[in-house]
Amino acid sequence: MDIRRMKKYIKKNLSKKRYEHSLGVEHAALKLADKHNCDLVKVQVAALLHDCAKNFTNEELLKYMSQVSIEEKDIYYKQPQLLHGFVGSIIAQVNFGIKDDDIINGIRYHTTGRENMSLLEKIIYISDYIEPNRVFKGVNELREIVEMDLDLGVLEGLNRTIKHTIDKNELIHTLSVNARNYILANIK
Numbered sequence: 001m002d003i004r005r006m007k008k009y010i011k012k013n014l015s016k017k018r019y020e021h022s023l024g025v026e027h028a029a030l031k032l033a034d035k036h037n038c039d040l041v042k043v044q045v046a047a048l049l050h051d052c053a054k055n056f057t058n059e060e061l062l063k064y065m066s067q068v069s070i071e072e073k074d075i076y077y078k079q080p081q082l083l084h085g086f087v088g089s090i091i092a093q094v095n096f097g098i099k100d101d102d103i104i105n106g107i108r109y110h111t112t113g114r115e116n117m118s119l120l121e122k123i124i125y126i127s128d129y130i131e132p133n134r135v136f137k138g139v140n141e142l143r144e145i146v147e148m149d150l151d152l153g154v155l156e157g158l159n160r161t162i163k164h165t166i167d168k169n170e171l172i173h174t175l176s177v178n179a180r181n182y183i184l185a186n187i188k
């Protein structure tokens, strides 16, 4: 896997801010991967490519709708940007020859989460939230929770996203609801 080519691609295709965010996610994710004994190379690839379709317009994202399951179509028509993870996972496969399911799913579900996420998926999901460039009220508290317990951190991230989505009166993706319920029901 050609990490240099991936970095070059995201540098060229993403805004400067989004490129730096991607490097921030790489940094945060590698730190967590090291701590939790997750495959470092897989985590690095998923982190670098997680937002690789973030520059796509709504129109470009919607071209991929034929590959989305019927139940999910409604929400994507209303909020096409929710598709950037799914489309990113396709770009990772087509442009970079990624075949590893864990990497593909890490990219695919990084915005919504999903039920029964793998360790890599959790690491990418929460690193997207807490990478060093992120500044929002409560980010340091969230970093502390992640440091203490990864699952609690992911739960807190999902809670924040769902609350924020309600505040904006937008549709909540069922994947996020399922992710939250699963993690809450299984927490030790």
Ligand SMILES: [Fe+2]
Residues within 6 Å of the ligand: 050, 051, 054, 084, 085, 110, 111
């Ligand atoms: Fe994203």
Ligand SMILES: [Fe+2]
Residues within 6 Å of the ligand: 021, 025, 050, 051, 128
């Ligand atoms: Fe991101």
